[in-house]
Amino acid sequence: MLDPAPMTFTLEDYDRLVDGRDDDRRFELVDGQIFAFAGAMPVHNALMFQMAALLDGAISEPCRVYTGQQAIRIEERQLHVIPDMVVSCEQTEKQQRDLLTPLVIVEILSPATRDYDLVRKGRLYATIPSLANYVFVDTAARRTTVVTRERDAWFSENAASGESFTVANARFRCEAAVDALYRSLDVPAV
Numbered sequence: 001m002l003d004p005a006p007m008t009f010t011l012e013d014y015d016r017l018v019d020g021r022d023d024d025r026r027f028e029l030v031d032g033q034i035f036a037f038a039g040a041m042p043v044h045n046a047l048m049f050q051m052a053a054l055l056d057g058a059i060s061e062p063c064r065v066y067t068g069q070q071a072i073r074i075e076e077r078q079l080h081v082i083p084d085m086v087v088s089c090e091q092t093e094k095q096q097r098d099l100l101t102p103l104v105i106v107e108i109l110s111p112a113t114r115d116y117d118l119v120r121k122g123r124l125y126a127t128i129p130s131l132a133n134y135v136f137v138d139t140a141a142r143r144t145t146v147v148t149r150e151r152d153a154w155f156s157e158n159a160a161s162g163e164s165f166t167v168a169n170a171r172f173r174c175e176a177a178v179d180a181l182y183r184s185l186d187v188p189a190v
Helices: 011-018 042-058 114-125
Strands: 026-030 033-037 064-067 071-074 079-081 085-088 102-109 133-138 143-150 153-160 164-168 173-177
Touching: 026 114, 042 064, 042 085, 042 102, 042 133, 042 173, 079 114, 102 114, 114 133, 133 164, 143 164, 153 164
Parallel strands: 102 133
Antiparallel strands: 026 033, 026 079, 064 085, 071 079, 085 102, 133 143, 143 153, 164 173
């Protein structure tokens, strides 16, 4: 017996699903599939806050750091995702719900979403024209991966406990010690 092909959803389908919702569930549209996500663990939220503070200290206007519920919409890719953090320098309208030109995306890797974030979303992030960097911060060990666009290619740099990581692009440069990012968190060194 043949398995039926999975349904494919569009951005319009996604909008119908999420418009008017008053609960805390998060949904993403990736490769025509809609994914739902539960709330995060405390270590995840602490790393997101500490990374946001580091990035916010490095940027200048009009750039802003957005966390948690800020969605990115890329029409030509039929992509609607909610990364853990986004840096964008676009001017937004008062009623604008989604960012359209992210500069930096940060994902905090939880055990449940690690493969999804690293593989599926990482592959899609590399196709976003405005994106200069995407960053993965691990919750299982003190390590980061910064992926940077240089001309038409992407390069990744891994850093662990005792090392520093750098998020750099044409708008700003942020360099920090991995251990400073994980300060006061019970996350083992690599």
